[in-house]
Amino acid sequence: MQTEHDSTYISFSREEWASLHPSSQINLTQSEINHIQGLIGNLTNEEISKIYLPLIEYLSINMEAAKFSHHVKNQFLKKATKNPPFIIGIAGSVAVGKSTTSRILQSLLLDLPARPKVDLITTDGFLFSNNVLKAKGLSERKGFPESYNIRALIDFLSAVKSGEPCVQAPVYSHLYYDIVPGQYHQVCQPDIVIIEGINVLQTPKQVGSSIPSRVVSDFFDISIYVDADESHILKWYVERFKLLKKTAFTKPESYFKRFAELSDVEAEGVATDIWNRINKVNLEENILPTKYRADLIIEKSSNHQVDNIRVRKN
Numbered sequence: 001m002q003t004e005h006d007s008t009y010i011s012f013s014r015e016e017w018a019s020l021h022p023s024s025q026i027n028l029t030q031s032e033i034n035h036i037q038g039l040i041g042n043l044t045n046e047e048i049s050k051i052y053l054p055l056i057e058y059l060s061i062n063m064e065a066a067k068f069s070h071h072v073k074n075q076f077l078k079k080a081t082k083n084p085p086f087i088i089g090i091a092g093s094v095a096v097g098k099s100t101t102s103r104i105l106q107s108l109l110l111d112l113p114a115r116p117k118v119d120l121i122t123t124d125g126f127l128f129s130n131n132v133l134k135a136k137g138l139s140e141r142k143g144f145p146e147s148y149n150i151r152a153l154i155d156f157l158s159a160v161k162s163g164e165p166c167v168q169a170p171v172y173s174h175l176y177y178d179i180v181p182g183q184y185h186q187v188c189q190p191d192i193v194i195i196e197g198i199n200v201l202q203t204p205k206q207v208g209s210s211i212p213s214r215v216v217s218d219f220f221d222i223s224i225y226v227d228a229d230e231s232h233i234l235k236w237y238v239e240r241f242k243l244l245k246k247t248a249f250t251k252p253e254s255y256f257k258r259f260a261e262l263s264d265v266e267a268e269g270v271a272t273d274i275w276n277r278i279n280k281v282n283l284e285e286n287i288l289p290t291k292y293r294a295d296l297i298i299e300k301s302s303n304h305q306v307d308n309i310r311v312r313k314n
């Protein structure tokens with residue numbers, strides 16, 4: 001069925017995408033590929049070559065274009081401002097693979113010949129702390145637009161983009177299920193920033209009653225929405241929960257340590273309940289509606305293989 005968005009994007013099957021930039025042309029050594037595979041457990045060499053290397057090439061072309069545009073504007077304005085960092089926004093549901101995709105891209109970007117400085121920031125650092133969420137009656141709304149300090153996120157991106165020497169991003173811990181007081185990620189004039197989060201393409205209407213003059217995506221040079229069927233995402237959410245049950249949840253400091261003793265079947269029930277009450281509702285109400293704001297849409301099938309890539313025409 002034809003949708004209103006079909007004409008906005010060019011769609012590439014997996015094979016069509018791979019053929020745009022055969023991996024043989026890319027100078028990644030086997031040890032660099034091994035390094036990335038070490039970071040992302042079951043990522044195959046084929047997936048890197050067919051999907052992520054062409055994607056890096058597409059990002060590189062966009063970075064070159066942004067640099068050129070900055071240079072000619074500086075010439076016209078008779079200014080010598082520093083090239084701003086290239087900002088990549090990564091959106092999508094909880095558990096769709098935003099942080100994994102971001103880590104793959106960061107590793108490959110770090111390997112580019114110019115050896116750029118690449119920072120990876122997650123927007124969960126801009127969630128209000130559990131105490132604040134509780135006081136606002138939002139404990140069951142973690143991840144919904146109102147649970148984030150969007151103004152702080154916009155101020156952060158504005159400072160990074162304008163080239164401030166060092167800017168701090170607060171840090172969220174999935175182990176403590178809360179913001180870590182006094183811990184920050186320092187961002188000091190990087191060449192590239194990847195910012196990933198469920199909320200990065202949300203619009204002012206969705207972020208509270210007062211409409212800010214800017215939105216998060218105003219600072220992006222390019223944005224990517226990671227997409228998959230909800231049935232696959234639920235499966236990945238439950239699998240991740242079961243893995244955490246055996247690992248992080250067993251730590252005494254874990255917020256979820258009460259779940260460590262659950263059987264696998266009980267854990268599936270708990271995770272499915274959290275999904276249905278919170279993350280599924282958020283996906284349908286606040287995340288999916290932002291999909292067609294992205295410059296690229298990456299569609300993954302049940303085994304995380306990317307089957308289709310859509311690229312915005314202009």
Ligand SMILES: Nc1ncnc2c1ncn2[C@@H]1O[C@H](COP(=O)(O)OP(=O)(O)O)[C@@H](O)[C@H]1O
Pocket residue numbers: 042043092093094095096097098099100101236237239240304
């Ligand atoms: N490309 C991929 N290949 C293999 N596994 C993946 C891939 N992307 C995500 N996963 C797995 O899916 C689960 C959810 O991914 P994650 O990156 O944590 O999601 P998000 O950051 O969107 O919440 C994790 O268990 C992760 O290991």
Ligand SMILES: CC(C)(COP(=O)(O)O)[C@@H](O)C(=O)NCCC(=O)O
Pocket residue numbers: 093094095098122124142143144196197198274278279
């Ligand atoms: C903190 C989050 C909103 C962040 O999502 P992420 O960016 O990791 O996909 C999410 O992990 C979360 O905690 N959601 C609330 C319900 C739950 O525990 O899954």
